[in-house]
Amino acid sequence: QASLTSKSKDAYPDWKPGEPVPYAALCTTFSLIEMTSKRLIIMEYCSKFLKQVVRLTPDDLLSTVLLMINKLAPDYAGIELGIGESLIMKAIGETTGRSMQIIKADQKQIGDLGLVAVKSRSTQPTMFKPKPLTVRGVHKGLMDIATVSGTGAQGKKVDLIKKLLSSSDANAKGKVDINKDKGGPSEAKFLIRFLEGKLRLGLAERTVIPSLSQAMVAHEAEQKGKLPGTGEMEKGEALLKTVYSELPSYDVIIPAILEHGIMSLRDHCNLRPGVPLKPMLAKPTKAITEVLDRFENQTFTCEYKYDGERAQIHYVAKDSSEELNQAAPTTTAAKGVAAIFSRNSEDLSQKYPDVLAKLGDWVKDGTKSFVLDCETVGWDVAEKKVLPFQQLMTRKKKDVKIEDVKVKVCVFAFDLLYLNGEAVVKKSLRERRDLLREAFVPVEGEFSLATSMNGQELDDIQHFLDESVKASCEGLMVKMLDGAESGYEPSKRSRNWLKVKKDYLAGVGDSLDLVVLGAYHGKGKRASVYGAFLLACYNPTSDSYETVCNIGTGFSESILEELHKQLSEIVIDRPKPFYSHSSVSQHQPDVWFEPKYVWEVRAADLTLSPRYKAGCKESADPTGEDRGISLRFPRFIKIREDKKCDEATSSRQVAEMYRKQESVTKSKGPSVDDDF
């Protein structure tokens, strides 16, 4: 166990029990965390502070945890701040009486709006001491910003930001030197960073969850006059992790912990209809033989990999009142639950009212509630076959009326996570499939179970893959069928699910989902739009985006126009400090963007290049020359509307793909930037 540095003694002094948690206390903790990159130390600061909150003001535990993970509510609540850099700059300028020109110049020089706010606040004479901010007050203020709507919403958002900012201390301990201590424990800095969506503290959920469990176990032991044992600490952490993976909602979990204690969490918090869980994901493979190697001596099953949109469907029949009390309220259901969630836990119910209206027709008598994992796929009613993905994308996303629906969808169910009041994720896939067959009735063109095949021979699989391609699918999913390992693993990219895509058997292991960081002005025919783009993968450890290629192929003229419109709205003056890119001037794009869009891209193969940074921190370059991995002949496939930027392909995945490729083929030519 790493021990805390002497700084830990600096922790915020106690506030009075029952009083709201001072926001300055949270910012002091953030600032201590900001000064280290060691995960164990970060966790200790974090759990120490959470323990203090539980001991003094447990009512504020939920808002404290949410502010720590830069969220206002669970993902499915669909609450977004909806503000960009320019709005934040406006608010900083107006609060501190500095012109937009000066703020922009500062931003250009400093490159971190949080620090620009600190600088602006600390040069401003303070007429009176503002009433100190509290954690619950900040959470409420931010919530107000997110939920403001209607005419003049942008102006109202700026006013609300100004209100928070003018109550914030530039630094809890006096004047700040922005060049020292990264700006110190400034409230203004962390407020602005929260608004930007990046606290940049290495405080991801995977750190906060163990910290929260440690804080709770220690607090509960203390109350009994005992010291917590290592075994209890480990048990608490494992418990919270599992519960959170099945019920990812602090709004439900934290009140339950406070009421019943962490060790009893399982009795009160389980997977439930209405709260979407993060889906299980698959590992890519490059050859059917790789599949056979992986599942040697174990039974597996193959399913078609449908090319549509992932859909987690939640249902509780209207007359099933017992479960209704349990289920969290969803936006769509006052009585009963009928909701569809995306891969990202976004509520898609407004997009698929036609599907929701039919849920009751697909169940057999006795099926009162369920959570299904499915793919919605465009359906050609006349030809009775699957439509290409692009057709599905033409469906409207909001306020769809059933009578206006042009592209019909068929739902292909491939897994069952909950049935009649019971979570079934721990059962084997074979058992879950049997339950699926017993509880549901297929309806042609509306609802079907994924086509599957249990043959174990290479020829069987090859034949099934060919069939899937003929049926307009992307390839196969191959899954462990029996035993504990075949259980459903929420939020995990698991070796127990492998994907075999038809078109990457020969190329890179998988298509990649990359973040658009910049663009180059087009020439000739493309003069009025961007002609090429700079893309990056995501490094969750350093919370940064690492460049991986330039791309200019795979775009139709109309998509280039659409992208130009979309991206022009998020142009920023300079790269964000968390962009890891080449410093060579000829390698800079003409414009930079806020990280917002994820694109799916295919490539011929991967190579090393000094121009890009992907995987540099993973030490992918065996020569030690600090070259990053880059894509050769990248080609645009589609916009991944269902992925957020921090769900893009990770640097580690890129490095893994590169290593796998290197073990097959040796050294390729140099990286080839498209259209350059």
Ligand code: ATP
């Ligand atoms: P991609 O969809 O690009 O392959 P991903 O990261 O969204 O990547 P993966 O785990 O890599 O997700 O692939 C699984 C995806 O395939 C699921 O998210 C789901 O949308 C889709 N899919 C289609 N058919 C099936 C099936 N039979 N079983 C599981 N997933 C399926």
